Amino acid sequence: MVTATEVGGAATSPPLTFRSRLRRSVGPDTDGYFFVLPTVIIVFCLIIYPFGLAVWYSVSNAFIGEETHFIGLENFQYIIFEDDIFMLTVRNTLLFAAISVVVKVVLGLLCAMLLLRILKLRRFLRGAMLLPFVAPTALTTLAWWLILDPTYSHINWLFEHAWPFSLFDMGPYNFLGEPTLALSSVIFVNIWRGLPFFIITILAGLVSIPDHLYEAADIDGASTMDKFWKITLPLLRPVLAVIILFSTIFTLADFNIVYVLTRGGPMNETHLFATYSFTAGVLNHEIGLGAAIALFLFPIMVLTVIFLLRLVRRDSEYEL
Amino acid sequence: MSKKIKGRTAEILKAPRSRRKFLTQSAAATGGLAGILATGIAPAFAQQRELKVLVNSHFVPSSDEELLRQMKEFGKAEGVKVRLDRVAHLQLPAVLAGEIQGQKGHDVVVMRNADANLYSKHLVSLDGLYEKIGKAGGGWTNNDFGKGRDGKQKAIPWFFISFPIAIRTDLVSEIGENMPDTWDDVLRIGTKLKKKGHPVGIQLSHGADSNWILRGLLWSYGAKLVEKDSKTVAVNSKETVEAFKYIKALYNDAMESEVLAWDDRNNNVCLASGKCSMILNPVSAYRSAVRDNALIQGTQRPVHQVINHIMPPKGPAGRHMAASHQGVGIWKFSKNVEVGKKFLDYHFQADNADKHLHASAGYNQPLLKTHALHPLYASNAKYYFAPFIGWYTHAIGWPGVPTAASATIYDQYLLPDAAAAAATGKATPEEAVKKLEKQMKRLYGRFK
Numbered sequence: 001m002v003t004a005t006e007v008g009g010a011a012t013s014p015p016l017t018f019r020s021r022l023r024r025s026v027g028p029d030t031d032g033y034f035f036v037l038p039t040v041i042i043v044f045c046l047i048i049y050p051f052g053l054a055v056w057y058s059v060s061n062a063f064i065g066e067e068t069h070f071i072g073l074e075n076f077q078y079i080i081f082e083d084d085i086f087m088l089t090v091r092n093t094l095l096f097a098a099i100s101v102v103v104k105v106v107l108g109l110l111c112a113m114l115l116l117r118i119l120k121l122r123r124f125l126r127g128a129m130l131l132p133f134v135a136p137t138a139l140t141t142l143a144w145w146l147i148l149d150p151t152y153s154h155i156n157w158l159f160e161h162a163w164p165f166s167l168f169d170m171g172p173y174n175f176l177g178e179p180t181l182a183l184s185s186v187i188f189v190n191i192w193r194g195l196p197f198f199i200i201t202i203l204a205g206l207v208s209i210p211d212h213l214y215e216a217a218d219i220d221g222a223s224t225m226d227k228f229w230k231i232t233l234p235l236l237r238p239v240l241a242v243i244i245l246f247s248t249i250f251t252l253a254d255f256n257i258v259y260v261l262t263r264g265g266p267m268n269e270t271h272l273f274a275t276y277s278f279t280a281g282v283l284n285h286e287i288g289l290g291a292a293i294a295l296f297l298f299p300i301m302v303l304t305v306i307f308l309l310r311l312v313r314r315d316s317e318y319e320l
Numbered sequence: 321m322s323k324k325i326k327g328r329t330a331e332i333l334k335a336p337r338s339r340r341k342f343l344t345q346s347a348a349a350t351g352g353l354a355g356i357l358a359t360g361i362a363p364a365f366a367q368q369r370e371l372k373v374l375v376n377s378h379f380v381p382s383s384d385e386e387l388l389r390q391m392k393e394f395g396k397a398e399g400v401k402v403r404l405d406r407v408a409h410l411q412l413p414a415v416l417a418g419e420i421q422g423q424k425g426h427d428v429v430v431m432r433n434a435d436a437n438l439y440s441k442h443l444v445s446l447d448g449l450y451e452k453i454g455k456a457g458g459g460w461t462n463n464d465f466g467k468g469r470d471g472k473q474k475a476i477p478w479f480f481i482s483f484p485i486a487i488r489t490d491l492v493s494e495i496g497e498n499m500p501d502t503w504d505d506v507l508r509i510g511t512k513l514k515k516k517g518h519p520v521g522i523q524l525s526h527g528a529d530s531n532w533i534l535r536g537l538l539w540s541y542g543a544k545l546v547e548k549d550s551k552t553v554a555v556n557s558k559e560t561v562e563a564f565k566y567i568k569a570l571y572n573d574a575m576e577s578e579v580l581a582w583d584d585r586n587n588n589v590c591l592a593s594g595k596c597s598m599i600l601n602p603v604s605a606y607r608s609a610v611r612d613n614a615l616i617q618g619t620q621r622p623v624h625q626v627i628n629h630i631m632p633p634k635g636p637a638g639r640h641m642a643a644s645h646q647g648v649g650i651w652k653f654s655k656n657v658e659v660g661k662k663f664l665d666y667h668f669q670a671d672n673a674d675k676h677l678h679a680s681a682g683y684n685q686p687l688l689k690t691h692a693l694h695p696l697y698a699s700n701a702k703y704y705f706a707p708f709i710g711w712y713t714h715a716i717g718w719p720g721v722p723t724a725a726s727a728t729i730y731d732q733y734l735l736p737d738a739a740a741a742a743a744t745g746k747a748t749p750e751e752a753v754k755k756l757e758k759q760m761k762r763l764y765g766r767f768k
Contacts, residue, residue: 063766064417065439150578151586151595177581263410265526266580267740282414284732285438 057291064285075292085268086293089276092183093297096272097251100190101244107191108198108243109236115199116206126200133196141260144189148175148261176262179269186258186270190251198243205239206232238312245308252301273297370401371659374419374426376409379584379604379683386679387667394666400659409528410583413731419651427654428663431466431647433715433730434722436475440468443649444657446664447473453668457688461710464721465687466647475647476664479677479684482643482709483532483632486591486605487598490616490626491518500598503540503566503633510574510597518597520574521590523582524567524740526733528644530582533600534735535642535716538563540635545729545760550720553764556757559637564742564749571743580740594623600632600641606702607681629705632712643713645687645722682706725767734759 016024058075062068079086111129118125132140147154156172159165175185209232217227255274258264264271264279271279273293281290373391378384388404395402405426407415416435419425420442436443446466450473454460466475485500491513492499500506510520523530538544543559546552571579578586588605590596592614599605609624616623632641650660666672673691677684682696682703697706717726729735734756742752 061766065420065442149586150581151590152593174577174581177578182581262581263526263583267737267744267746278414282417285413285417285728 054291054295057288058295060288062287062291064282064287068288071288075288079289079292079296085271085276088269089271089273089293090296092270093252093272093300095183096187096190096254097248099187100194100251101247103187103191104194104198104247105240105244107195108202111195111199112202112206113232115203126203129199130196132193137193137256138260140193141189141257144185144192145176145261148185150174150177177266179266182262182266182270186261189257189261190254193257194247194251197247201239201243202236205236209235241308241312245305245312248304248308249301252297252304368401369399369656369659370403371395371428371656371663372403372405372426373428373663374405374407374415375430376412376432377406378680379602380607380680383676383680383684386676390667390672390676391663394663398659398662400656410526423653425651425653427656428648428650428660430478431475431649433645434717434724434727436466436647436649437469437722438724438727439649440470440474440724442652443468443474444652444654445472445474446476446649446661449473449661449664450476452665454688456670457668457673458690459688461687461689461692462645462715465645465715466649467721469724475649476668477687478646478648479680479686480643480645480710480713480715481602481683482685482706482713483529483536483600483602483641484629484705484709485598485632486601486603486627486629488518488591488594488596488623488626489628491516491597499628499630500633501631503537503570503635506598506633507566507570507574510570513597514574514576518595519576520570521582521587521596521599522570522575522579523584523587524571524579524736524743525582526736527582527584527586529584529587529601530736530739531716531730531733532642532644534567534739535718536600536632536640537567537635538735539640539642539714539718540633540637541566542635542637544719545735546717546720546726546764548719550717550723550726551764551768553757553760555760556753560753560756561749563635564739564752567739568743568745568749577744580744591627592623593617603629603681603683603703603706607683627702629702631705631709639712640718641709641713642716642718643685643709645715646684685710723767725764728763728766729760732759732763 057068059070059072060068061071061074115122115126115129153172153175155175159168159171159173173181176182213231213235214227217231222230252272253274254272255278258270258272258275259278262270264275268276273296277290277294277297279290280293281287284290371391371394373387375384375387384404384406388402391402391404394400412430412432415425416429416439419429420439431439431443445468450466453476460477462477462480465477466473468474485506487499489499492509495509495512495516497505497509497512500509506520513519522533524534535545538560541559541563543555543557543563545555547554587596587599587601588608591599591601591605592609592612594614594617606624606627606629609622609627614623615621616626632639648664650657650664654660667676668688670690673686673688674694677686677691677694678696682694682700685706686692686694692710693707697703715722716730717723720726738747738752738756741747741755742749747755
């Protein structure tokens with residue numbers, strides 16, 4: 001006789017092991033989850049936890065060495081409505097990022113196209129071009145700090161003593177002491193440092209454009225400018241979008257250049273989000289305020305990334 | 321890779337290992353490591369006491385060298401390892417903040433100005449040691465410095481750094497003037513010398529010197545940042561406005577705009593290079609000129625021969641100047657509190673304190689009464705000001721005492737920013753003072 005239990009089998013089947021239960025709930029390939037676990041832990045520890053902590057600090061009165069209490073949106077209220085340095089910081093960051101990125105794109109394109117045509121010393125020049133990018137930022141910025149020194153700027157010395165500059169009665173310029181010049185100086189150094197990244201990446205993009213497109217355009221009688229606008233630029237747009245994305249993120253969050261050159265001065269006129277957040281949070285002890293300032297960068301970054309990623313996606317849907 | 325290591329690696333790789341054995345051994349190693357990390361205590365065989373000291377890099381490097389020598393001597397006698405770390409003085413707040421947040425770092429730390437009050441909760445009480453050292457040294461010249469918010473002594477006063485005028489005597493003689501005695505003299509002489517290419521050099525920037533000199537200037541004009549109760553903000557006064565008007569005139573007539581971007585190095589360079597006619601600075605500017613044997617441009621004459629130090633200028637309310645007061649404290653989280661105290665006791669012994677003062681070439685001005693009239697200051701006519709400048713010198717927070725709020729105002733460079741705004745015309749003196757008052761009230765409100 002066959003019992004119901006034997007027919008159904010459910011009552012007599014052995015209990016499921018942990019692995020089997022896991023497999024049932026998450027699918028057959030459970031090993032994958034274990035493989036990504038270290039990454040998840042690292043992301044949690046180094047990104048999610050600090051971010052959460054920053055959010056908590058931003059709504060607290062956290063102060064170095066003091067007890068911390070929740071104060072709601074007071075920090076945000078203060079920096080938006082009362083702190084004029086913050087408004088300068090917003091203006092500076094946007095100006096700094098916009099001018100730097102635009103100049104780097106234009107100069108990067110020009111230099112890359114020139115480098116593509118240069119046949120002699122090609123390797124040397126491409127290597128040399130990368131130097132500002134690969135040298136440690138703190139070190140090179142320190143060199144610029146000496147070059148732009150308020151008392152003994154090398155550039156001012158050249159203007160005063162070296163021909164032909166000495167003919168024009170130029171300077172001396174207070175590169176780091178006059179607000180507009182100081183901001184221009186930090187933008188210039190950022191461009192100097194970031195330009196090689198643009199040149200090399202754009203050069204790689206140029207090399208990958210098939211020659212037959214240009215040959216066909218020649219046959220059709222296209223001018224050099226036609227070829228640039230109708231072939232080179234459209235095919236470079238995905239590459240450009242990616243480097244603009246990276247560069248914008250790095251530039252918006254730049255710290256070293258401003259901190260070494262001006263420390264946000266003169267009169268707090270050259271602060272960016274990163275330097276002002278560090279100054280307020282660490283040097284001025286007001287961690288809560290520093291966190292609130294830093295968090296303002298987050299929505300700006302997110303919007304920039306969304307915009308540029310959309311551009312990348314759209315531009316990668318071209319057909320040859 | 322050497323042959324020996326290669327052979328050993330191959331041996332390990334070849335050796336049969338069961339998975340269970342491997343896992344057991346790995347777990348044991350991980351557990352052991354986790355235990356060490358969690359408790360912060362090394363296994364007995366690896367334990368050795370290490371005394372870690374943090375100071376800001378001294379402007380006269382031989383001072384730090386002498387400190388390290390004493391630490392080594394102490395370490396040898398006590399059987400402890402010693403380590404001296406130095407950071408740039410403008411970076412010190414960031415390092416201290418990091419150590420407090422992490423509750424980890426050095427044992428003995430330099431505590432400047434009102435830091436002992438600011439970090440009061442995190443420093444051990446040094447009352448006993450303070451009394452012992454003070455008694456042996458004939459008492460302290462400033463009894464307010466180094467106090468915590470609980471009234472206990474949280475830092476042992478170490479030395480103060482004063483701000484006399486360092487001046488080019490030859491340039492002043494050339495224009496037929498006497499040495500300046502008042503701020504008005506500084507403006508008059510400075511205006512004449514700027515026209516000859518030798519401006520006055522006083523920072524209006526985020527440098528420590530700017531914080532000191534501007535406080536001294538305000539006090540000389542009868543202005544004050546805070547009342548004697550150390551709690552009531554008193555900056556918004558006609559005296560402060562007058563002082564700011566003076567700064568504006570000095571900036572426009574006797575200085576160059578580069579002072580807006582200066583750090584604490586630039587004024588030294590400006591004087592030693594022969595450009596600046598006068599700066600307010602400790603003796604380090606003169607010492608650098610001696611060390612580098614810098615020459616007056618176009619001559620073979622060393623510039624240090626024509627640099628002298630004179631008392632800081634008088635204002636309508638008398639002669640006042642701020643000074644950087646340096647102390648040493650011990651973190652509560654330190655595992656070597658007793659060793660730290662022992663070291664401080666050793667370092668402040670008359671003989672060692674004397675050597676430290678000598679090594680700094682008089683830069684470290686003593687806060688112990690027996691050292692105040694040190695023979696070193698009589699050895700060089702350029703130091704004649706040193707024993708007397710203490711009479712006119714105050715710590716930050718004066719006429720009150722150095723408090724956490726005064727430390728925060730100092731660290732945020734609120735006064736230099738306000739003075740720079742008034743000087744450059746970014747704000748009127750009245751507006752700059754009003755804004756400064758608002759900022760100060762916010763921060764003082766925090767520590768009520």
